[in-house]
Structure formats: structure tokens, C-alpha cells
Amino acid sequence: MAQVLQEKDSVRLRKVLLQLLARSESDDCLLCDSGGHMLALEGASRHDPFLISALGAGVFGASRELARMLGENEFSAVLHQGERKSIFLRAVDADTLLVMIFSQSANVGLVKLYSTPAVEDLRQILADIKQGPPVGDTEDSRPFVLSTETQLFSLRKE
């Protein structure tokens, strides 16, 4: 099965992420799943969001295993602090992760503080998505059609 984000879901997620971005003064707010797929992104920095999703999911998955080793259910959040940039990862639900990238000018306390209500809102939206109609039964649905391109992946020209 695929995880499906309808247009109206994207709009709801965007609203929450934009508000979080403004309040926390972060550079980027990104939502990804535990498999490393990027679900939503808001922000202006030029980091590769797909790579951040893959690495973020990996880091958080590893920290979850560490938590289990220590007898915790999970570490609900992970913070990596650098001199100029920092990254804050927080579980939204069992399969989804909020990643916030922020600069030295932002306050880590505010990042943590404002992430709490945002995570609540995101959790509700994701729950609604999971209970929503399957793909094919919504206004966004059009049948998927495989491309007739002869090459699936285009190779570098010699």
C-alpha cells in the first residue's frame, strides 16, 4: 500500500509547518516517514530534503533502538547542535518524524516549545489522512498511467 497525501492534506500540513517555521524562527521544517520518504517541506534553505529525510529517518530509527536498549519506549526527540546550524528531530507518531533545521540565531528552547503544539496538530492531520478514503475515491484521483517513454532512466550521453 502507498501512503497517499491528497491536495487538501498537503494544505493542512503546510499551514502547520509554516506557522511552526515562523514561531520557532527555524530555517526548515520537514515531515518524513520512518522509511525515509519526504511527506512535506517548508523553508528556504538549499539542503537536499530527500537526503535529510533519509538521514533523519536513519538517525531517529537508530535512537529508537538505543532507547529500547535502555528500557525506554523511545526517545521522543533528538537534538544535534552545531556551531552554526542545528537539527531537532521529534516523533509525530509511530511512523512519522518532524525535522527542524535552525541557525544559531534561533533559540533552541523556542524550537522545542513550539514543536509541541505543532506535533499535536500534525498528529491529528496524519490520523485524519489514515482514516480518509483510499486513493481512487477522491477528487484528486485520476488513474495512474505508465509513461510510454522508452527509457525508464536516462543515461548520461557519452
Next chain:
Amino acid sequence: MSFVNFKKREVQFKIVYYGPGLCGKTTNLQVIHRLINPEARGDLTSIATAGERTLFFDFMPLVAQAIEGYQTRFQLYTVPGQVMYNLTRRLVLRGVDGVVFVADSQWSKMQENVESFANLEENLQLQGETLQTLPHVLQYNKRDLPDVAPVHYMEFMLNHGAVRQSSFPAVATTGEGVFEALNMVARQVLHKFMIVHSRKEEGVRELALV
């Protein structure tokens, strides 16, 4: 688990290269990175030890011309092959849509191949998946080395399920068998996606290979 974003008109799939240590999983990604159109791929990122053994995973996103009206992204991952990193392999397998199992063709590596394949099945079961339903192909790598098992023997050892999977003899360092395996697993992933999500079967058309 594939991911569809209707607003961005984007579909994401996850393909994992699995196999024993030093079988050539990272080499597959390096060759794809080298040969594919740079506009169709992102950077190849490796989390490796100082000795260039994969510690967590390698990662590279590809953009394909696959589904009309959608940007189709295939996120390629490798797992660390060394036995002790099983927990890491489980993490990387999360949400997988397709697997390329890379086997080392050398006689001396046959037991490791079999153990790694069994480990793949076991780890998939832990996340409720099975090779019976998960798109996957086999790649018999290092065919250029002197002491290699015949392909039919490798088929007997690794490809003996009720349904025979596509398999490809390969020399990953030269690119032989690399795109063949990638294309086949990608095509299988797409077809499974179409079957699950397309209500109108007439919309499904044949997809040509590279």
C-alpha cells in the same frame, strides 16, 4: 511503502540493495551514479567506515520517466552487509518497495549468500512483508572472477521459490548487469503500484526497458 503526493504530483518508491558483505552493493550505486544522466539523480551519500565499508547505508535518489503527469522518484539504498549490523539492515528495510539481492558469485561466498538471503526473508517478515509479494530481483555479481559458481548453481541455491525471479549475471565494476537489475526491479515496483492503485486496467501500458 510507496508515497504519493497529489499536490506536488510526485510518487516516491524505495529500492534496497541487499546482500552479504563485500558483494558489490555500494559498487552498484556508484556505477549508476556515474552512468546516469546527472539531471536524473541526486548525490550519492555513503555512511561508511574509514575503510569504506558501509556502516549505515548508501543513499541516492533517482528521477525516472515512469508515471505520466507525476515526477517518479526511486530512492536507492544499500544495507551494510556485515552480519553484526542486522539492526541497521532492519531500519533500512522499513517501507521498502523493491529489493535487488546482490550475490557474490565466488564459490567461497556461497554460504554467505544463502545466509544473507535467509536474513533478508527474516527481516522482511518482522515488518510484515514477504518475498512472495515484494518485488525483487537477483544479481549474480563478480562474474569476471576466476573461481565462480555456474549461474544454474546460484539459481538452485538462491532462486528456487515457487515463482522464479528475474536474475542477472553481473560485473558491477564495469556496469554489466547493473542497469538490467535496476530496470527490472523498478518495473516490477511500478507494476505492483499500478495493480494496487489503478482502478482502470486499460490505463496500464507496457513499459519499455533501457
